[in-house]
Amino acid sequence: MKELMENEAFCTGMNVGVHLYQQKVITAHKCRKPLVIGDSLYYVQDGRERLQEVLEEICK
Numbered sequence: 285m286k287e288l289m290e291n292e293a294f295c296t297g298m299n300v301g302v303h304l305y306q307q308k309v310i311t312a313h314k315c316r317k318p319l320v321i322g323d324s325l326y327y328v329q330d331g332r333e334r335l336q337e338v339l340e341e342i343c344k
Contacts, residue, residue, distance in 0.1 A: 309319055309328060318325035329337075 312319040313328040313330075318327050320326075
């Protein structure tokens with residue numbers, strides 16, 4: 285029983301952690317700001333933004 289409760293607590297903790305990071309990614313994208321993980325900056329693009337960049341590079 286103790287092992288089952290520890291497993292459940294672990295899974296709940298993982299679920300909460302993943303949800304928090306998802307919210308950070310979504311917020312960064314909506315604000316058009318970089319997502320900072322450690323010392324690295326990441327930008328999230330939707331498909332339309334990426335397609336626009338590719339087309340601009342092709343047309344150069």
